Amino acid sequence: MGRIRTIARRTFLIGSATIVGGVAFGYYMYQRPSANPLLTDLGEGEAAITPYVKIDADGITLITPRADKGQGAYSIQAALIAEELDVELDQVNVDPGPPSPAYYNTALSEEGAPFMSTDEGFMAESIRAVMDVPMKFLGMQVTGGSTTVPDGYEKLRIAGAVARETLKSAAASKLGIDPDQLKTANATVIAPDGTELSYVELAPLAAAIDPVTNISLRDPKQWRMLCRPMQRIDIVPKSTGALKYGIDYEVDGMVHATVKLNPRQGGAINGFDASAAEKMRGVKAIVPITGGVGVVADNTWRAIQAANAIEFDWGEAPYPAEMDGHWQTLSESFIEDRLESRQRDDGDVETALQGADVIEAEYRVPYLAHAPLEPISAIVKVTDTRVDIWTGTQIPRFTQNSVAAMTGLDAEAVHIHVLMMGGSFGHRLEDEVVKQTVEIAMAMKGTPVKVTYSREEDFAHDFPRQIAMARGRGAARDGQVDSYDLSIAMPSVIASQMGRQNFSVPGPDSQIVAGAWDQPFAIPNYRTTGYRAPELAPISSWRSVGASSNGFFHDCFLDELVHAAGADPLEERIRLCWHEPSRKVLEAVGEMSGWGSDLGPNRGRGVAFCMSFGVSCAEVIEVTNTDAGIKIDKVYVAAEVGKVMDPVNFDNLVKGGVVFGLGHAMNCQITYSDGMAEQTNYHDYEGMRLYQCPQIEVRGLENGSKIRGIGEPPVPPAAPALANAIFAATGQRIRELPLNKHIDFV
Amino acid sequence: MQIMVNGTTHEVDVEEDMPLLWVLRDELGITGPKYGCGIAQCGACTVHVDGVAVRSCQLAAGDVDGEVTTIEGLGTPDALHAVQEAWIEHQVAQCGYCQSGQIMAAASFLETNPEPTDDDIDRAMSANLCRCGTYPRIREAVRSAATKLMEA
Numbered sequence: 001m002g003r004i005r006t007i008a009r010r011t012f013l014i015g016s017a018t019i020v021g022g023v024a025f026g027y028y029m030y031q032r033p034s035a036n037p038l039l040t041d042l043g044e045g046e047a048a049i050t051p052y053v054k055i056d057a058d059g060i061t062l063i064t065p066r067a068d069k070g071q072g073a074y075s076i077q078a079a080l081i082a083e084e085l086d087v088e089l090d091q092v093n094v095d096p097g098p099p100s101p102a103y104y105n106t107a108l109s110e111e112g113a114p115f116m117s118t119d120e121g122f123m124a125e126s127i128r129a130v131m132d133v134p135m136k137f138l139g140m141q142v143t144g145g146s147t148t149v150p151d152g153y154e155k156l157r158i159a160g161a162v163a164r165e166t167l168k169s170a171a172a173s174k175l176g177i178d179p180d181q182l183k184t185a186n187a188t189v190i191a192p193d194g195t196e197l198s199y200v201e202l203a204p205l206a207a208a209i210d211p212v213t214n215i216s217l218r219d220p221k222q223w224r225m226l227c228r229p230m231q232r233i234d235i236v237p238k239s240t241g242a243l244k245y246g247i248d249y250e251v252d253g254m255v256h257a258t259v260k261l262n263p264r265q266g267g268a269i270n271g272f273d274a275s276a277a278e279k280m281r282g283v284k285a286i287v288p289i290t291g292g293v294g295v296v297a298d299n300t301w302r303a304i305q306a307a308n309a310i311e312f313d314w315g316e317a318p319y320p321a322e323m324d325g326h327w328q329t330l331s332e333s334f335i336e337d338r339l340e341s342r343q344r345d346d347g348d349v350e351t352a353l354q355g356a357d358v359i360e361a362e363y364r365v366p367y368l369a370h371a372p373l374e375p376i377s378a379i380v381k382v383t384d385t386r387v388d389i390w391t392g393t394q395i396p397r398f399t400q401n402s403v404a405a406m407t408g409l410d411a412e413a414v415h416i417h418v419l420m421m422g423g424s425f426g427h428r429l430e431d432e433v434v435k436q437t438v439e440i441a442m443a444m445k446g447t448p449v450k451v452t453y454s455r456e457e458d459f460a461h462d463f464p465r466q467i468a469m470a471r472g473r474g475a476a477r478d479g480q481v482d483s484y485d486l487s488i489a490m491p492s493v494i495a496s497q498m499g500r501q502n503f504s505v506p507g508p509d510s511q512i513v514a515g516a517w518d519q520p521f522a523i524p525n526y527r528t529t530g531y532r533a534p535e536l537a538p539i540s541s542w543r544s545v546g547a548s549s550n551g552f553f554h555d556c557f558l559d560e561l562v563h564a565a566g567a568d569p570l571e572e573r574i575r576l577c578w579h580e581p582s583r584k585v586l587e588a589v590g591e592m593s594g595w596g597s598d599l600g601p602n603r604g605r606g607v608a609f610c611m612s613f614g615v616s617c618a619e620v621i622e623v624t625n626t627d628a629g630i631k632i633d634k635v636y637v638a639a640e641v642g643k644v645m646d647p648v649n650f651d652n653l654v655k656g657g658v659v660f661g662l663g664h665a666m667n668c669q670i671t672y673s674d675g676m677a678e679q680t681n682y683h684d685y686e687g688m689r690l691y692q693c694p695q696i697e698v699r700g701l702e703n704g705s706k707i708r709g710i711g712e713p714p715v716p717p718a719a720p721a722l723a724n725a726i727f728a729a730t731g732q733r734i735r736e737l738p739l740n741k742h743i744d745f746v
Numbered sequence: 747m748q749i750m751v752n753g754t755t756h757e758v759d760v761e762e763d764m765p766l767l768w769v770l771r772d773e774l775g776i777t778g779p780k781y782g783c784g785i786a787q788c789g790a791c792t793v794h795v796d797g798v799a800v801r802s803c804q805l806a807a808g809d810v811d812g813e814v815t816t817i818e819g820l821g822t823p824d825a826l827h828a829v830q831e832a833w834i835e836h837q838v839a840q841c842g843y844c845q846s847g848q849i850m851a852a853a854s855f856l857e858t859n860p861e862p863t864d865d866d867i868d869r870a871m872s873a874n875l876c877r878c879g880t881y882p883r884i885r886e887a888v889r890s891a892a893t894k895l896m897e898a
Contacts, residue, residue, distance in 0.1 A: 234839070238842030659879025
C-alpha cells in the first residue's frame with residue numbers, strides 16, 4: 001500500500017480516481033478508489049492521469065476497459081473520453097487495459113435489482129446504488145448486459161475532463177498565467193498569445209501536481225464528436241485484413257494446439273488411445289486435461305487432424321441424453337417447490353378467469369449456440385513466476401483469479417492481454433478455453449501455447465442459451481385484454497454460468513422472468529411466475545439472456561389475447577401501456593409502418609414489444625405467404641435509448657440485432673442426442689443468410705431519462721413480431737421455436 | 747512446394763492435402779483469410795486464385811495452380827480497392843471477422859458481373875455468413891462498389 005500511495009501521489013492518480021469512484025457512488029466506505037492499475041507498469045516520464053488516460057513520450061493512450069466483440073465498444077469509450085479531453089481519435093492509442101477492480105461495471109448490477117427499469121423512484125434508485133457496492137468489491141470487470149455506454153457515459157467523460165484540467169493547470173504553472181485563460185484542442189494546451197504546449201510534453205509536469213478535481217462536464221450541446229456519425233476506429237483495419245483478432249495473434253516461440261473434450265459436456269474421460277495421433281507429422285505432445293486432451297503441434301491444422309485421430313472412451317452426460325428428457329424436466333417444473341419468483345401479481349387472476357372464456361397455450365424455445373464466427377482461442381505462457389494470457393474475453397478479472405488459483409501464483413502475476421474478438425453474443429463470458437490452455441502450458445513451462453478450437457469443438461462446447469417453456473392462461477372482456485397469467489420454467493442461466501466461476505449469486509435469478517414480469521402494461525389482472533427447473537445441459541448468457549426467450553413468450557401470448565378480444569394488435573398494446581416513453585415507441589413503429597393500411601392479398605403484419613436492459617423496443621414485421629413459404633418483406637424498429645451516442649453504429653447494431661433475433665427464431669436450435677449436441681457446424685445452424693434478410697428501417701427515440709445500450713434490446717421483439725405476422729398472414733399460431741419446424745421460409 | 751501469394755513466391759514444406767488456408771495462416775503468417783467453419787459454409791477464408799474467389803479451407807495446397815491473392819493483396823489502407831472503399835464508407839463491419847471473406851467474394855463477383863441487380867447481389871453474397879447481421883450494409887456497399895468500378 002505504501003508503494004502505491006507514493007507512486008500515486010507522484011503521478012497524481014488518487015484525486016482523479018477519487019472523482020471517478022467517489023462521485024459516481026459516494027458511499028463512505030468506498031470513497032477510497034481502487035488502486036490505479038496503470039501505475040505498476042509505468043515507465044520514466046509516463047503519467048497515468050486517471051485509470052482511463054495514460055500519456056507518455058509515445059503519445060496518449062485511452063483505456064477502454066469494456067471489451068470490443070464487434071459492437072464498437074472501443075470507439076464509443078474512446079469518444080467519451082476524447083470529447084472532454086480535447087483530442088481527436090486519430091491522435092490516440094486505444095488499449096483495453098489490464099484487469100483491475102478500478103474498471104468494475106456499475107451498470108451491470110443495476111439489471112439485477114428487483115425493480116422495473118421504468119421505476120426511477122427513490123427506493124429503486126437507492127437499491128440500485130447499493131447493488132454497486134458488492135459489484136465494486138467483486139471487481140467485476142465484465143462486458144455485458146448492454147452496459148458499456150450506460151456505465152461509461154459519465155465516468156469516461158469525467159476522466160477526460162480531469163485529465164484536461166490537470167494538463168491545463170500544469171501549463172498554467174509553466175507559463176505563469178491563470179488556467180482559465182488557457183484553451184485546449186487537438187491534444188494541445190493553447191495560451192492567449194498562441195503558445196502551444198502538447199499534452200505529451202506537459203505530462204511529466206502534470207504528474208508532479210495534484211489533479212484538478214473541480215471540474216464540470218460540458219453541455220451536450222457543445223459536443224463535437226458524440227451523437228454525430230463517427231468513423232469507427234477499427235473500420236479501416238477491419239476492411240483491409242489488417243486487424244489481428246485473438247485467433248490471429250502470435251507470440252515468439254509459440255506452438256499450436258487444439259483440444260478434444262467429452263462432447264457430453266461435463267462428462268468424464270474414461271480413457272483414450274492416441275497411438276496413431278502421436279505418429280502424425282508435426283505432433284509435439286498429447287496432454288491429458290480436465291475432461292479431455294490437448295494436442296500440441298507445429299500447425300493448427302495438424303493439431304486438429306491429430307485430435308480427430310484419437311480414439312476416446314467418453315463417460316455419460318450429467319444431463320438427459322435425449323431431448324424428451326429435457327422437455328419433461330421443464331414440464332414437471334411448474335410446481336410450488338420450484339417457484340422462484342412472482343414479481344408481478346396485479347388484480348386477481350384466479351377470480352377473473354372463473355367463468356371467463358379462457359385461452360390457454362404452451363410455448364417452447366430451444367437451446368441455441370452463440371457460435372460467433374471466430375472460433376474461441378487463447379495463448380498462454382506459464383513460467384515459475386508469472387503467467388501471460390492473450391485472448392478475447394469479457395471477464396478478465398474472473399480469469400485472472402481462476403488462473404492464479406490453478407498455478408498457485410498471486411493474481412498480480414497473471415497478466416491478461418485482451419485481444420479483439422470476432423463476435424461473442426455471450427460466448428466470451430466463458431473462459432474454459434483459457435483454463436484448458438493453462439493446463440497444457442503448465443505441462444510445457446516457458447513455451448507459449450496457442451489453443452484454437454475447431455468449429456466442431458466450438459459447437460460441442462458452446463454452453464448454449466437456456467431451453468425454456470411457458471404456460472399462459474388469459475381472457476378478454478368487452479373487447480379488451482382483461483386477464484393475463486404467464487408461468488415460465490427454465491434452468492438458471494446465472495447459476496450455471498457463475499457456477500463455472502465457483503461463484504454463487506444470492507437470491508432469485510431475475511433472468512428467469514426478465515422480459516416478462518417487467519413489461520409496462522396495465523392489464524387489470526396480470527401475473528407472471530418464474531419456476532427454476534433443475535440444471536440440465538450447461539447454459540450461458542446468450543444475447544439478451546432471459547428476455548431472448550421471455551420476450552417471445554410474453555408478447556405472443558399477449559397477441560393471442562388481443563386477437564381473442566377482437567382488438568387491433570397495435571392499438572390494444574398502446575392502450576394497455578402506461579409508460580409514456582414505451583407508448584411513444586409503439587406509436588413510432590405504427591407510424592413508420594403505416595399500420596392499418598391494406599397490405600394486399602397473402603400478406604400480414606405483426607407487432608411485438610419488449611423492454612429489456614431498460615430499453616423499450618417495438619418491431620413491426622411484414623410478411624408475404626408465398627407458394628414456397630413465408631417471405632419477410634420489411635421490419636420497422638423503434639427503440640428508446642435516452643440518447644443515440646453514435647447514429648451509424650446505432651443503426652448497424654439495431655439491424656444486426658434484428659437479423660440475429662430473426663435468424664435464430666426461423667432456423668436454429670441445438671438439440672441433444674446420446675448426450676451430444678447434434679448440430680456440429682454452420683450447415684445445420686445457419687442463423688440468417690443474406691437472401692433472407694428483409695429491409696429494416698430503424699428509429700432511435702430520446703424521450704427517456706437514462707442513457708441505455710442497444711446491443712441486446714432489438715433481439716427479444718424480433719421472434720414474437722415474426723410469429724405474430726405469420727399468424728396475421730396465415731392464421732397459423734406457432735408457439736415453438738425455431739419456426740421452421742412448423743412453416744417454410746423462402 | 748512453391749506458392750505465390752500477393753506477388754511473392756514462397757517455398758513451403760507442407761503436406762499436399764493441407765488446406766491453403768492453413769498454409770497461409772500458420773506457415774506464412776498471412777492472417778487476413780479467416781478460419782470460420784473449415785467446411786466451405788461461411789466464406790470467411792475466401793481468397794482469389796488467378797482473380798477468382800475460392801474457399802481456401804477447401805483448396806488443398808497441392809492443388810493451387812495459380813497466383814493467390816488475399817485481402818492483404820487486394821488493397822491497403824493507402825491504396826484501397828473500390829470494394830474496400832465502399833466497405834469503409836458504409837461502415838459495414840461490426841466484429842469484422844467475416845468481412846475479409848465478404849470483400850474478397852464481392853470483388854470477384856463484381857469482376858464477373860459488373861452491373862448486378864439486387865437479386866444478383868443477394869444470390870452471390872448469400873454464400874458468405876455474417877453472424878453480426880451486417881447484411882443490409884453489405885448490400886449497400888456492393889451496390890456502391892459496383893457504381894465506383896463502372897465509373898473508374
